[in-house]
Amino acid sequence: MRVFVTGASGWIGSAVVPELLARGHAVVGLARSDASAETLGEAGAEVVRGTLDDLGLLRETAAASDGVVHLAFKHDVAFSGGFAEAAGADRAAVEAMVGALGTTGRPFVLASGLLGLAPGRIGTERDLPAASESPIHRRAETARWVVEQQGARASVLRLPPTVHGAGDNGFMAFYVAASRAAGRAGFVGEARWPAVHRSDAARLFVLALEEAPAGSVLHAVHEEGVPLRDVAEAVGKRLGIPVASLTPEEAAVSYAWLAPLIAADSPASGVLTRARFSWEPTGPGLLEDLVHYCE
Numbered sequence: 001m002r003v004f005v006t007g008a009s010g011w012i013g014s015a016v017v018p019e020l021l022a023r024g025h026a027v028v029g030l031a032r033s034d035a036s037a038e039t040l041g042e043a044g045a046e047v048v049r050g051t052l053d054d055l056g057l058l059r060e061t062a063a064a065s066d067g068v069v070h071l072a073f074k075h076d077v078a079f080s081g082g083f084a085e086a087a088g089a090d091r092a093a094v095e096a097m098v099g100a101l102g103t104t105g106r107p108f109v110l111a112s113g114l115l116g117l118a119p120g121r122i123g124t125e126r127d128l129p130a131a132s133e134s135p136i137h138r139r140a141e142t143a144r145w146v147v148e149q150q151g152a153r154a155s156v157l158r159l160p161p162t163v164h165g166a167g168d169n170g171f172m173a174f175y176v177a178a179s180r181a182a183g184r185a186g187f188v189g190e191a192r193w194p195a196v197h198r199s200d201a202a203r204l205f206v207l208a209l210e211e212a213p214a215g216s217v218l219h220a221v222h223e224e225g226v227p228l229r230d231v232a233e234a235v236g237k238r239l240g241i242p243v244a245s246l247t248p249e250e251a252a253v254s255y256a257w258l259a260p261l262i263a264a265d266s267p268a269s270g271v272l273t274r275a276r277f278s279w280e281p282t283g284p285g286l287l288e289d290l291v292h293y294c295e
């Protein structure tokens with residue numbers, strides 16, 4: 001297939017591109033900067049220069065492709081107070097690309113998240129979050145829209161809050177840096193996060209593209225619920241700092257925007273995904289991988 005990949009230069013995209021190429025697909029990657037264009041070229045992808053706001057370009061490139069993997073998201077905007085704006089731009093981009101695939105049954109795979117899916121219980125592929133006014137739920141609404149589409153073979157791949165590995169600059173990297181700065185590794189209550197290694201998530205994106213029927217929801221879950229208390233203990237040990245149970249208010253002082261997320265008990269299962277797609281995660285677990293974040 002000739003696959004259009006948005007976010008191809010990102011943390012997950014840069015693992016998805018070689019997986020696609022290794023499976024014999026051709027990749028067309030969206031790049032918004034010279035640096036990203038160079039990275040994609042070196043990885044063996046064809047480059048299309050543009051941004052998520054170039055809806056005409058997204059339509060045109062999707063229409064000329066055999067399938068789309070959508071990984072780009074305006075994290076820079078979202079995590080500087082503009083989550084609703086980023087989610088709105090994402091929705092417009094998704095509608096443009098799915099619309100361009102039309103009624104041809106060509107695949108569209110949307111990257112989405114698991115955090116907050118089913119608070120306090122194990123979320124499954126069958127859970128669809130209820131509508132709400134919260135900006136975070138605007139992304140979930142986009143995912144709901146995608147699984148309702150009939151024309152394209154559209155699916156949603158939900159990711160754990162930490163898709164971990166060497167070189168990750170995401171939530172875990174922020175958590176470790178903030179713990180180091182605070183001089184203690186904090187946790188809030190009994191919160192648990194699912195987790196997956198980047199290489200396993202990348203393989204599942206390719207399986208979703210190749211095999212997922214229209215309306216599928218896949219969970220890239222290796223570990224269902226790693227207690228964040230265990231993460232704090234492992235980080236504390238590696239950094240040589242004490243571990244502390246924090247109130248949400250105390251967590252907000254040390255962990256800023258990450259505080260509500262590390263307080264969220266959000267375990268999730270990937271049992272249905274593993275059975276349906278013969279996907280078996282083989283990467284290291286989160287606690288083992290923390291070594292890369294604590295160097």
Ligand SMILES: NC(=O)c1ccc[n+]([C@@H]2O[C@H](COP(=O)([O-])OP(=O)(O)OC[C@H]3O[C@@H](n4cnc5c(N)ncnc54)[C@H](OP(=O)(O)O)[C@@H]3O)[C@@H](O)[C@H]2O)c1
Binds near residue numbers: 073074112162
């Ligand atoms: N990593 C995780 O643990 C995790 C967990 C849950 C969900 N997700 C979701 O999975 C997807 C991929 O995440 P990631 O960790 O790979 O993110 P990432 O490393 O931040 O990469 C984001 C990608 O989007 C591109 N991008 C950002 N703004 C853009 C714009 N305005 N126009 C065009 N491209 C733009 C970036 O391009 P540049 O390279 O030029 O910056 C980059 O390629 C996202 O939807 C994310 O929310 C990730």
